[in-house]
Amino acid sequence: MGKQYETVIGLEVHVELATRTKIFCGCSTAFGGAPNTHTCPVCMGMPGSLPVLNRKVLEYAVLVGLASNCEITRYCKFDRKNYFYPDNPQNYQISQLYLPVCQNGYVEIETEDGSKRVGIHEIHMEEDAGKLIHDTWEDCTLIDYNRSGVPLIEIVSEPDMRNAQEVIAYLEKLRLLISYLGASDCKLQEGSMRADVNLSVREAGTQKLGTRTEMKNLNSFKAITRAIEGEQQRQIDLLEAGEPIVQETRRWDDANDCSYAMRFKEDAQDYRYFPDPDLPPVRISEEWLERMRAALPEFRREKMERFRREYGLPDYDLQIITQSAHLADLFEETTALCKEPKKVSNWLMGEMLRLLREREKDPADIIISPAHLAALILMKDKGEINGAAAKEVFEAMFDEDVDPHSYVEEKGMKVEADTDALREVLGQVVAAHPKSVADYRNGKEKAIGFLVGQTMKVMKGKADPGAVKEMLRELLQKES
Numbered sequence: 001m002g003k004q005y006e007t008v009i010g011l012e013v014h015v016e017l018a019t020r021t022k023i024f025c026g027c028s029t030a031f032g033g034a035p036n037t038h039t040c041p042v043c044m045g046m047p048g049s050l051p052v053l054n055r056k057v058l059e060y061a062v063l064v065g066l067a068s069n070c071e072i073t074r075y076c077k078f079d080r081k082n083y084f085y086p087d088n089p090q091n092y093q094i095s096q097l098y099l100p101v102c103q104n105g106y107v108e109i110e111t112e113d114g115s116k117r118v119g120i121h122e123i124h125m126e127e128d129a130g131k132l133i134h135d136t137w138e139d140c141t142l143i144d145y146n147r148s149g150v151p152l153i154e155i156v157s158e159p160d161m162r163n164a165q166e167v168i169a170y171l172e173k174l175r176l177l178i179s180y181l182g183a184s185d186c187k188l189q190e191g192s193m194r195a196d197v198n199l200s201v202r203e204a205g206t207q208k209l210g211t212r213t214e215m216k217n218l219n220s221f222k223a224i225t226r227a228i229e230g231e232q233q234r235q236i237d238l239l240e241a242g243e244p245i246v247q248e249t250r251r252w253d254d255a256n257d258c259s260y261a262m263r264f265k266e267d268a269q270d271y272r273y274f275p276d277p278d279l280p281p282v283r284i285s286e287e288w289l290e291r292m293r294a295a296l297p298e299f300r301r302e303k304m305e306r307f308r309r310e311y312g313l314p315d316y317d318l319q320i321i322t323q324s325a326h327l328a329d330l331f332e333e334t335t336a337l338c339k340e341p342k343k344v345s346n347w348l349m350g351e352m353l354r355l356l357r358e359r360e361k362d363p364a365d366i367i368i369s370p371a372h373l374a375a376l377i378l379m380k381d382k383g384e385i386n387g388a389a390a391k392e393v394f395e396a397m398f399d400e401d402v403d404p405h406s407y408v409e410e411k412g413m414k415v416e417a418d419t420d421a422l423r424e425v426l427g428q429v430v431a432a433h434p435k436s437v438a439d440y441r442n443g444k445e446k447a448i449g450f451l452v453g454q455t456m457k458v459m460k461g462k463a464d465p466g467a468v469k470e471m472l473r474e475l476l477q478k479e480s
């Protein structure tokens with residue numbers, strides 16, 4: 001039998017913080033402005049400009065640290081990480097090496113063998129770089145510094161993960177905590193959350209860590225899974241062939257399902273780190289830290305408990321609704337307006353999730369307002385619109401948050417409830433299908449379904465099938 005191997009994985013996760021302004025200047029962090037419009041001498045690295053720390057960045061970093069059981073460094077500093085690259089106008093990145101703001105934490109993840117702790121070595125604050133645009137012209141590269149100075153935290157895990165499932169569970173857990181805190185929307189696809197995967201293999205049962213490689217450019221859970229599976233196999237094959245594993249950065253090419261070497265891993269020394277002389281150290285007082293602790297929101301587990309108690313929702317619903325703070329808030333605010341918790345939950349679990357999947361969106365992108373969703377639920381309850389119409393309105397609300405009343409009015413979707421027009425159609429349907437009528441009277445319950453269907457067809461769906469059924473029963477009873 002061949003040797004057994006164990007995979008060892010540690011993650012470096014960069015998260016873009018949801019502050020309004022950049023980390024060391026007052027420029028906007030808004031995404032998508034015309035190139036180089038959200039810039040100033042500080043984030044363009046002009047000589048003589050001075051950085052000033054954005055207090056909100058420190059708050060978010062500390063909140064994430066508290067939520068992940070870290071020790072908070074009471075005296076923390078910024079350091080310069082020197083490197084030359086055109087996306088970095090200062091020729092150094094302001095980061096934290098010696099005294100990162102949070103250290104020695106952990107988060108809990110659920111695995112096949114129960115829950116497990118993944119250690120967090122540290123969380124540090126740093127600035128993002130600008131963006132190089134290579135493909136517009138053949139012979140030059142363009143630079144957009146709008147992203148330069150956007151605040152990041154880097155969350156460095158211990159090498160505690162053993163397979164792709166654990167890595168995904170860890171990232172999901174971080175995303176959940178951070179989005180509940182409102183510190184970031186953590187979107188892998190859009191780059192507000194970026195994961196670098198460090199991976200090594202070792203013979204099962206041994207303690208010493210193997211030589212690792214680092215993979216970058218992973219922007220979906222699927223890519224992460226495939227990259228991990230590909231890389232562990234590549235390393236095992238090398239070991240089996242008696243060849244060395246080189247410590248290097250590899251780029252995962254998702255289109256071709258393979259990775260290739262990008263560069264040898266630089267020594268930390270190559271960056272010539274030293275304390276940034278322009279930024280004073282940050283002292284964190286007990287009192288301020290207490291305020292941060294008090295500002296921690298209700299997290300998922302507590303929220304699930306409370307929703308169970310207050311709204312009597314089943315476990316399945318609780319699992320789904322609390323998977324994002326945004327969804328949970330929408331649930332609660334809508335329920336406050338329409339007093340129908342289970343119906344709100346059904347809409348969120350059904351149509352909402354279906355549309356999110358179909359449009360490839362994230363719960364954070366939901367724009368439906370609680371007032372509109374509550375109104376829709378009440379309209380459907382009163383029988384003003386039928387189920388199919390309600391779904392259509394919901395979809396319009398999903399895309400544009402339309403007002404359901406005016407939408408239904410405009411599109412003429414209102415149900416004809418117990419009107420003369422409906423009675424007339426019923427009469428026609430009954431007259432046109434004597435066989436079904438006879439079947440129904442002879443006890444064939446199914447026959448009435450057919451008559452309801454025929455009525456709905458003539459009404460072009462603008463009737464409530466339940467009400468139609470009742471009216472038909474009454475009619476057929478009367479006439480027998």
Ligand code: ADP
Pocket residue numbers: 008009010011012156157158159160198199200209210211212268
């Ligand atoms: P660097 O300073 O080169 O970035 P770090 O020591 O900060 O290296 O580690 C970076 C990440 O790599 C951490 O998440 C750590 O857990 C992980 N890591 C370190 N050594 C290994 C290894 N041998 N196998 C897998 N992951 C590792």
Ligand code: MG
Pocket residue numbers: 012156
């Ligand atoms: Mg590192």
Ligand code: ZN
Pocket residue numbers: 022025026027038039040041042043044149
């Ligand atoms: Zn600026």
